Amino acid sequence: MELNRYLRVVRHRLWMIVACPLLAAVTAGVVSFALPPVYEAKVDLAVKPAQLLPSTDPNAPSISATTILATYALFMTEPPLLNKVIADLGLKTTSDELVKQVKVTPDATTALVLHINVQDTNRARSRDVANTLVSEFIKEVNQIQQAETQSTNARSGDTFVVLSPAVLPKNPVSPNKALNVAVAFVAGLLLALGLALLFDYLDQSIKSDAELTDRVGLISLGHVPFLVAGKGKRGELVTLDAQSHAAEAYRALRTGILFSGVERSVKQLIVTSAEMGEGKSRTAANLAVVLAQAGYKTLLMDADFRRPAQHRIFARVRNIGLSNVIIQDAAEEETITAVDAVPNLWLLTSGSIPPNPSELLGSGRMRELIGHLLANFNYVIIDTPPVNAVTDAAILAAYANGTILVVEQGRTTFPAVGRAKQLLDRVGAHTLGAVMNKVRASGSSYAYEYGYYATPQADPSAPDVEPLARVKPSRSARNA
Numbered sequence: 122m123e124l125n126r127y128l129r130v131v132r133h134r135l136w137m138i139v140a141c142p143l144l145a146a147v148t149a150g151v152v153s154f155a156l157p158p159v160y161e162a163k164v165d166l167a168v169k170p171a172q173l174l175p176s177t178d179p180n181a182p183s184i185s186a187t188t189i190l191a192t193y194a195l196f197m198t199e200p201p202l203l204n205k206v207i208a209d210l211g212l213k214t215t216s217d218e219l220v221k222q223v224k225v226t227p228d229a230t231t232a233l234v235l236h237i238n239v240q241d242t243n244r245a246r247s248r249d250v251a252n253t254l255v256s257e258f259i260k261e262v263n264q265i266q267q268a269e270t271q272s273t274n275a276r277s278g279d280t281f282v283v284l285s286p287a288v289l290p291k292n293p294v295s296p297n298k299a300l301n302v303a304v305a306f307v308a309g310l311l312l313a314l315g316l317a318l319l320f321d322y323l324d325q326s327i328k329s330d331a332e333l334t335d336r337v338g339l340i341s342l343g344h345v346p347f348l349v350a351g352k353g354k355r356g357e358l359v360t361l362d363a364q365s366h367a368a369e370a371y372r373a374l375r376t377g378i379l380f381s382g383v384e385r386s387v388k389q390l391i392v393t394s395a396e397m398g399e400g401k402s403r404t405a406a407n408l409a410v411v412l413a414q415a416g417y418k419t420l421l422m423d424a425d426f427r428r429p430a431q432h433r434i435f436a437r438v439r440n441i442g443l444s445n446v447i448i449q450d451a452a453e454e455e456t457i458t459a460v461d462a463v464p465n466l467w468l469l470t471s472g473s474i475p476p477n478p479s480e481l482l483g484s485g486r487m488r489e490l491i492g493h494l495l496a497n498f499n500y501v502i503i504d505t506p507p508v509n510a511v512t513d514a515a516i517l518a519a520y521a522n523g524t525i526l527v528v529e530q531g532r533t534t535f536p537a538v539g540r541a542k543q544l545l546d547r548v549g550a551h552t553l554g555a556v557m558n559k560v561r562a563s564g565s566s567y568a569y570e571y572g573y574y575a576t577p578q579a580d581p582s583a584p585d586v587e588p589l590a591r592v593k594p595s596r597s598a599r600n601a
Contacts, residue, residue, distance in 0.1 A: 127318075129329060134317035138310070145309030149301045158293035160244035162251040164237040165284040166258075168193060189279070190227040194235055197225045197258050205257045210249055222247075223254065234284065244290045251287035325534040333528065333555055337538050340554040342381065342525060343374030345404065347559040357403050357434045360410040361462060371411045374556060378408075378525065381553045387523040388495050391550075393505045393514040394527040395541035400558045401527040402430035405504040413466035417499040420457065422469045424517060426478035427506045429471035435460060442472025446490060447481050453493070467498070478506075483516040491520075508541040518550035526555045 131138060170186050196202065200216040203223070207214060226236040237255060241247035259281045266278045327333055330341040348359055348367050359367040378387065392405035402425070409421035423431035424443060432439035437458070445451035451472075460466040475481050494501050503521070505514035518524040524545060528538060538555070545552050 125329075125331070126321075130317050130321045133328070134313075134320065138313045138317060141313035141316075142306045142309035145312075146302045146306040149305030150298065153296040153298040153301045156296045157242045159240050159242055159295045160247050160290040160292075161238055161240045161294045162244075162247040162287035162290055163239075163285070164251045164255050164287045166235040166237060166255055167282040167284050168233040168235060169280040169282070170233065171278050171280070186233055187227070187229045190229055190233050190235065193258075193262070194225040194227045196262075197235070197237065197254065198223055202254070202257055202261060205261075206250060206253045209253050209257070210246075212246075212250075219250070222250070239287070240294065244293075248287045248289050255283060255286075325536060326531050327528055327533050327535060327538065327557075328531055330557065332535075333538075333557070336535050337542060337555075339526065339538070339542065339552070341557050342377035342554040343370065344557045344560045345370050345374065345400070347561045358406060358410060358462075360407040360414070363414065367407075368411070371407045372415075374404075374408060375411045375415065378523070378553060381523070387551075387553065388499065389491060389501045389503065389521045389523070390553075391503050391505055391514060391518045391521045391524040392527065393518070393524065393541075394507050394529075395509050395533055395537040396507050397428070397510065399507075399527050399529040399533055401507070402434065402504050404527045404556055404558060405502050406431060406434045409466055409500075409502045410463050412500050412502070413460075413463050416465060418465050418467075418497075419500045419502060420467045420469060420494055420498045422494075422501060422503045423471040424482060424503050424513065425506045426471055426474055426481070426513070427511060429474075431468060431504055432470040435468055437468065437470055439470040439472055442470035444472035444475045444481060446472070447484060447486050448475075449486070453490070479512050479516060482513050488520065508544050509537060515544050515548045515550065518545055518552075519548040522551065523553045524550045525553050527558050528555045529559045530557050530561070532559070 168190060170189050198220050200220075203216040203219050206212070207216065207219060212219070222240050224238040224240075226238070228234045228236055237251055239247045239251040239254065241250065262279065262281070327337075333339050333341055346367060359365060360371050362368055378390070381387065390408075392401050392408065394401040402423075406421060409419050412419040421431060422443060423429050423439075426444065429439060431437075432442075441451045442456050446453055446456050446469075456472065457467050457469050460468055481487065491501065503517060505517055508514045508526075514524075526538065526541060526545075542552065
């Protein structure tokens, strides 16, 4: 499960994982080529300490060879000696600047040796500084030793041997362009992976069925791909093209819903979402179409009095509809109209916008209407407002056979869906599961390759229930 999550993160943030290391490598390459090359000259100086002369002071500390070597290394980087080097070579620098270019390393492992390294952008100057520094160092030490020969704890004199004088360096030691580019690439890749995992951790949007089940407790009933509405009055009814990929996705959703109702009859289905803009109305409309195409007598009811949409999807008027039937301002036969393009499908629009939607949907008259409609239709699909916005969906879900939540992949958040499920559970709703909507193939493992399926035939097992008689819109609807 964790491996699948990591792979999903990599797919989702692939652009960043590719761009960051490439950008870092290019930047490192440009900077490396812009920097001047630095050359390094080396001198190895062997030190042969002389024996100490007998001391007349019994309290005088003993001097080891390692201590002598460390003292010489320190002396070689002192300003007086560096100033002599500057004067001898006529350098336009200071001792403070020159000391940054000089590195003296004592080595007492096998023999007493001082390793002198001098770096400079001019390779000839690095060689000259290294050799001159060693030469001036030997002169200064010899002078000091001669002056201290009369000391009570003096030594007879150390000997210095230049094992390898500095030569003109051929290749620069820095910048190491290949190494810099490689390190920048790896660092950029690690940074990109870290940011991708961080963004995924901070991102609360739902992206997969596993996340939906693990974190919210909802099973996925189907996946609907991201689709741009077609042109024309019924462009959102993508299932009218029975051989399209979208139609097959909705047929798969239909199958999932039918199987979820094996142990409990699901005839009244509430279609809602956690928040606005997740595609619940389009889902309800196309689900009703595929149910009708399977031979089921289906009624699509628009109970979203806040933002009704079914009249727009089916290119109808909504001056009379559900609200008018509830308040007995219009008869059922006058408001329920057949959808000519889809046999077995009828539509009940929202009607006039009432001032008290929740009270109307929770009224006894609404329940009586639902009971009457269920006796005449195999399925009643009810489009309701989002659960988290208003209580309308929860009111209807409390006595419905089943409820499905439409979830937009990559946009709907876990807290929003979790709160919607809690509200539905609180009223005792029978939540069948969720529909993963607007699934983008580029960022998901779901694919929709159903083009080889033939146009589905009517389901012979669909019960033969005589629906309400087909009626024409009322005169007031025709005149609207």
